Amino acid sequence: MYEGVVQDLIDELGRLPGVGPKSAQRIAFHILQADPADVRRLAHVLTEVKAKVRFCKVCGNVAQDELCRVCRDPRRDPAVICVVEEPKDVVAIERTREFRGKYHVLGGAISPIDGVGPDDLRIAELLRRLADGTVTELILATDPNLEGEATATYLARTVKPMGLRVTRLASGLPVGGDLEYADEVTLGRAFEGRRLLDV
Amino acid sequence: MSLFRDDGIVLRTQKLGEADRIITLLTRRHGRVRAVARGVRRTKSKFGARLEPFSHVDVQFFVRGGELVGRGLPLCTQSETIAPYGGAIVADYECYTAGTAMLETAERFTDHEGEPAVQQYLLLVGALRTLAAGDHDPRLVLDAFLLRSLAVNGYAPSFDDCAKCGMTGPNRFFSVGAGGVVCGECRVPGSVVPSREALELLGALLGGDWETADACEPRHCREGSGLVAAYLQWHLERGLRSLRFVEK
Ligand SMILES: [Zn+2]
Ligand SMILES: [Zn+2]
Numbered sequence: 058m059y060e061g062v063v064q065d066l067i068d069e070l071g072r073l074p075g076v077g078p079k080s081a082q083r084i085a086f087h088i089l090q091a092d093p094a095d096v097r098r099l100a101h102v103l104t105e106v107k108a109k110v111r112f113c114k115v116c117g118n119v120a121q122d123e124l125c126r127v128c129r130d131p132r133r134d135p136a137v138i139c140v141v142e143e144p145k146d147v148v149a150i151e152r153t154r155e156f157r158g159k160y161h162v163l164g165g166a167i168s169p170i171d172g173v174g175p176d177d178l179r180i181a182e183l184l185r186r187l188a189d190g191t192v193t194e195l196i197l198a199t200d201p202n203l204e205g206e207a208t209a210t211y212l213a214r215t216v217k218p219m220g221l222r223v224t225r226l227a228s229g230l231p232v233g234g235d236l237e238y239a240d241e242v243t244l245g246r247a248f249e250g251r252r253l254l255d256v
Numbered sequence: 257m258s259l260f261r262d263d264g265i266v267l268r269t270q271k272l273g274e275a276d277r278i279i280t281l282l283t284r285r286h287g288r289v290r291a292v293a294r295g296v297r298r299t300k301s302k303f304g305a306r307l308e309p310f311s312h313v314d315v316q317f318f319v320r321g322g323e324l325v326g327r328g329l330p331l332c333t334q335s336e337t338i339a340p341y342g343g344a345i346v347a348d349y350e351c352y353t354a355g356t357a358m359l360e361t362a363e364r365f366t367d368h369e370g371e372p373a374v375q376q377y378l379l380l381v382g383a384l385r386t387l388a389a390g391d392h393d394p395r396l397v398l399d400a401f402l403l404r405s406l407a408v409n410g411y412a413p414s415f416d417d418c419a420k421c422g423m424t425g426p427n428r429f430f431s432v433g434a435g436g437v438v439c440g441e442c443r444v445p446g447s448v449v450p451s452r453e454a455l456e457l458l459g460a461l462l463g464g465d466w467e468t469a470d471a472c473e474p475r476h477c478r479e480g481s482g483l484v485a486a487y488l489q490w491h492l493e494r495g496l497r498s499l500r501f502v503e504k
Contacts, residue, residue, distance in 0.1 A: 075273045169356040169498035170268055170309075203269075203308045206346040214349055238275065238298035 063089070115186070117162035117179050119144045127151075127160055134158045139196040140183065140212065142166050142205065146236045150198065153245035158196070161186065166204035167211055175211060183212075187219055194222040196251060200236050201226070213254045224251040260317040260324045262286050263338060265380055266309050267359045271297070279307050279332060280363065281315065282380060286324050287373045288366040291317055291332040306335045310342035310355060310384060325370025344388040350503045354394035355387055357498045358401050364492055365409050375408040395477065396469050398502065399484045400461040407462065411435070411491045415459035418442055426452065430483060432490040454479040 059067065063085060071081035088096055112118065113125035120126070127133055127147070137158030141147055147160050163178040186192065197212055199205035213223050227250035239247070264283035272278050275297040280290050293307050306313055316334040317324060324330055345355045362380045366373045383401040387394060406413060414436035416425030427437040429447040437455065438447065453476040460468035461480070472480070489495050 075271070077273070167501075169353055169501040170360050172497045174501045203310070203342050203346055206342075207349065207352045210346060210349050210352065235275075235297045 112162075116160045117144075117164060117182070118147050118160055132157075135191050137194045137196065138183075138186065138192050139198050141198050141236070142200055142208070143237075146198065146200075149237045149239065149244060150248075153241045153248060155245040155248040156196075158194075163199070163208070166199055166208045168204045168207075175215075178208075180212070180215070184215070187216060187221065192221065194224065196248075197223065197225045197254065198236065202235075205236075209254070223254045225254050226251050258319055258322055258324075259333075260286070260319065260330070261315070262289075262317070262324075263312065263314045264289070264377070265359075265362070265384065266307055266311045266313065267363045268309060269307065277307070278329065281313075282362050282366060282373070282377050283315075284374060284377050285372060287371045287377075288363065288369050289317070289325060289330070290369065291315070291330045293332045306337050306340075307332065308342050309359060310340075310345050310388075311337060312339040312341060312381060312384070314338055323370070339385070339388075341384045341388040344390070345384070348390070348394070351387055351390070351394045353498070353502045354398040355384065357398055357496060357502050358383055358387070360496050360498045361402060361405055361488070364496065365405055376405060379404050379408060392466060392470060393477070395481060395502065396461065396472075399458070399481055400464070400469070402484050402488050403458065403462045406488065406491060409491075411487075413458075413462070413487055415455045415462065426455065430455070432483075432487045436487075448483075450483060451476060451479060454483065458483060 066088065067081045067085045070076055070084050071078055076084070109121060110119055113120040113128055114123050115128045116125060118125040118127065134157050138161050139150060139156055139158055140161045140163060141150065142163055142165055144162055147162065150156055161179070161183050163180065165173055165178055167173060167175055167178065187195070195212070195216060197209040199208045209225055216223060226247040236244070262283040262285050264281035266279055266281055267288070268280040270278045272292065275295050277293050277296050278290055279293050280288065283289050296307060314336040315332055317330040318333045319326070319328070319330040321327055345351045358380060362376055365376055379401060383397060386392060387397045403413065413419070416427070416437065417423060418425070418427050418437065418439040419435035420438050420442035423439040425437065427439045428449050429438045429440070429443040430436065430450050431438055431444050431447040433446070434442065434444055438444065453472065457469055457472045457476055457480045485499060
């Protein structure tokens, strides 16, 4: 244990995802030894990001305004929606330059054992977007692991009565992995070869 | 440093750091074991896919000390698939929610890591095989698994003879606290009177009589599920998180 504010810093850092107690301590001491200007800049962007960045009210992606960059772009095809788990998946798919439609960010995947069910994700918002008939294809790009597959199964079943074309990214993605770790070529290929889901 | 090898069902996976996972398994010989699988979230090998929930795998563990469960988590260094139940289960949402409740139940009944729980292990393997085969209603497969899990852990409910005095059944009253059905003499406040069909169903599920269970009407199945859930919650300290997501 360290004194007062140093320990507070270690505790706060330790609450970040993927940061264990040892890493938290290492980062804390890095900050203690860093140039004051660097630390001020870090503190500034942390405050800025909370003050300025919000979530797109249509798709749930990160946005600087009410709508995200993709939703604001009139060249994007409104007839195709690609469903992903997290905003970082939007970034991964945008890198492939393979997709010209819009996105819907669920905010996670269905995982009953962790207490996350369909109502905890932005599924009701998705169904509202599908209601007016503009969308004709739904691409399910949830992670290629068990929770991602379960979420895709649930969505395919839920939208079935709407008569949309529902597709899932082709295999070839690292099964059990996170979408964000797929390289551009693999992810691009998975998009091209997406398969029709029939539940 | 020691190597251990065992086969087991993956109960749960949790993200660890950048690309690793902590895998919780129910193993044949070492009970519940947690181990670290490195790089599985970004690897292109099939290693990660093998270590997904519902997978029945043959695993090699590497530990610093002489015991599999002790100080520090073992590393999972190799795995071979025995049966990939996840694929079939996840393709059907009802199966998936029922299966997840089974995994959580198995985890909860094996509180002490490293303590063999071979009966619970065999029950889980059998139940997942049945669920993946798709021959029975997933909810029935789940209820059968829950009842038998209660039984192998020393909480066998009675659906025929009185749970208190042993009076030959059928008996009408049901009380989770008393351990199942009770006779008119032994009934306790708060006892309920389930339908005869629901009690027959639960007896059939506990005994493995699928012919009777499959023929049961949906409303009696629902009633039976309610009784099983109440009985299970009584014996587990905390409720099961996944049970409320199981589709009726
Ligand atoms: Zn948007
Ligand atoms: Zn009695």
